[in-house]
Amino acid sequence: MKLVMTQQSTKANAISMLGLLIFSFSLLSQSFSLSANAPSTAPLTLDMAAEQYVKLGLELGEYDLDYVDSYIGPAQWQQDAKTQPRTKQKLAKHIERLLAQLSTFEANSEQQSRRHLALFKNLRAMQVRANMLLGKEYSFEQEALLVYDTQLPPYDFSVFDQLLTKIDALLPGDGELTERLMSFKAQFVIPADKLPLVLERAIQACKQRTENFIRLPEDERFIVDYANKKDWTSYNWYQGQSVSIMQINTDLDTHIDLAIDIGCHEAYPGHHVWNSLIEHKLYREKGWIEYAFFPLYSPFGLIAEGSANFAVALAFPQSTKIEFEQNILFPMAELDPKLVGQLDTLNQLLESLAHSVSATAQLYLNGKITKEQAIQNIRKYSLTTKSKAEQSVRFIEQYRAYVLNYNLGKQIVADYITKNSQSDAEKWQIFEDMITNMVTASDTLEQGVNQDTH
Numbered sequence: 001m002k003l004v005m006t007q008q009s010t011k012a013n014a015i016s017m018l019g020l021l022i023f024s025f026s027l028l029s030q031s032f033s034l035s036a037n038a039p040s041t042a043p044l045t046l047d048m049a050a051e052q053y054v055k056l057g058l059e060l061g062e063y064d065l066d067y068v069d070s071y072i073g074p075a076q077w078q079q080d081a082k083t084q085p086r087t088k089q090k091l092a093k094h095i096e097r098l099l100a101q102l103s104t105f106e107a108n109s110e111q112q113s114r115r116h117l118a119l120f121k122n123l124r125a126m127q128v129r130a131n132m133l134l135g136k137e138y139s140f141e142q143e144a145l146l147v148y149d150t151q152l153p154p155y156d157f158s159v160f161d162q163l164l165t166k167i168d169a170l171l172p173g174d175g176e177l178t179e180r181l182m183s184f185k186a187q188f189v190i191p192a193d194k195l196p197l198v199l200e201r202a203i204q205a206c207k208q209r210t211e212n213f214i215r216l217p218e219d220e221r222f223i224v225d226y227a228n229k230k231d232w233t234s235y236n237w238y239q240g241q242s243v244s245i246m247q248i249n250t251d252l253d254t255h256i257d258l259a260i261d262i263g264c265h266e267a268y269p270g271h272h273v274w275n276s277l278i279e280h281k282l283y284r285e286k287g288w289i290e291y292a293f294f295p296l297y298s299p300f301g302l303i304a305e306g307s308a309n310f311a312v313a314l315a316f317p318q319s320t321k322i323e324f325e326q327n328i329l330f331p332m333a334e335l336d337p338k339l340v341g342q343l344d345t346l347n348q349l350l351e352s353l354a355h356s357v358s359a360t361a362q363l364y365l366n367g368k369i370t371k372e373q374a375i376q377n378i379r380k381y382s383l384t385t386k387s388k389a390e391q392s393v394r395f396i397e398q399y400r401a402y403v404l405n406y407n408l409g410k411q412i413v414a415d416y417i418t419k420n421s422q423s424d425a426e427k428w429q430i431f432e433d434m435i436t437n438m439v440t441a442s443d444t445l446e447q448g449v450n451q452d453t454h
Contacts, residue, residue: 046112049105057293059081060133072241121298148299148409195248203224205328209268213425217280223244230249231391233258234246246272260325264312278291310431356377358403375393416439
């Protein structure tokens with residue numbers, strides 16, 4: 001799963017939420033034709049539905065090449081998907097039929113209700129991607145709701161302008177603000193010959209802090225590899241059996257403040273832990289086959305990216321990240337730590353400013369601004385070069401509403417955990433529960449979490 005573009009309940013409650021989801025779905029012209037599509041065969045079970053869901057998803061991945069993030073289930077299913085996939089039209093029809101069946105399924109326990117609702121939301125997201133292959137268009141807001149199970153906040157570019165003013169004051173001097181920012185950050189680039197050692201130490205620290213609160217599978221492993229000619233900074237490729245391979249893009253400079261971010265986001269307690277716990281607790285222990293399949297475009301994409309971004313603050317609360325960087329990582333990289341406080345203040349402003357990417361994506365994908373205007377927006381508010389802004393817009397064109405998962409996703413996760421915890425230990429417990437209890441964005445709203453970013 002991607003780190004950055006290049007910059008950068010009770011049964012009754014569950015059933016009630018399901019009803020709201022179906023209602024919102026119908027408002028967006030997703031008709032199920034329940035009685036017409038309901039099969040006359042034996043009643044559907046969740047195991048049956050889960051198997052169909054995985055097979056449909058694997059076949060969809062043969063057409064939608066970004067759809068399948070990872071798969072650790074029966075090899076024959078994957079082979080069948082490659083050799084005899086249904087047509088795009090049949091896939092869409094069968095997804096719609098299964099969704100209709102799931103909409104009338106009656107769960108008989110709270111656990112079954114949560115599994116049912118999670119499967120329904122994932123299948124609903126799958127239907128959107130299948131419909132897009134057939135030429136159906138969705139607004140950015142519709143994708144946010146139907147694929148990622150969330151509603152967008154009211155983005156305000158005047159707020160982003162205020163953030164630019166604060167950054168300008170933090171980095172006084174001559175020249176454009178983008179040039180001053182790049183010049184300032186150039187002081188913190190990890191030398192290429194020091195990068196493996198610094199990343200290894202950062203990942204080790206992330207793991208040690210995670211193991212204090214989460215019991216990891218005994219055989220888990222994390223492997224670091226290096227790549228180039230990629231559109232991302234780092235990427236975690238989950239292999240199954242609690243093994244991940246993380247690739248680092250060597251074409252891009254890795255700044256010292258990103259070492260902990262990468263270690264926590266991609267590894268501990270981020271994507272690697274997320275995938276390991278889901279495989280171990282849901283797929284292996286419970287036998288829920290749907291968790292052998294990880295689609296990129298799903299409600300859990302938002303929680304996965306959001307929790308991975310929040311993982312940094314969870315593992316290194318308050319000033320502990322700065323202290324670790326200053327005392328351990330800066331000396332290892334032979335960098336001067338005297339500006340670490342200024343760097344941290346800058347990063348906090350840049351993090352808030354990063355919501356401008358989602359705001360720009362919303363305008364661009366909804367046809368409100370041109371591609372050139374989107375590039376100019378990214379240049380201005382991401383404080384980057386034209387070539388990197390163009391690369392960011394290409395990312396938006398390819399991954400569409402997925403971009404909101406990084407910043408909005410983090411805020412949703414952070415608000416949910418903070419609201420429901422009073423200690424560090426409770427934060428970690430809720431973090432783990434989010435993963436293994438299939439929490440999505442709309443579930444956090446039941447706790448009264450505010451998604452307004454401004």
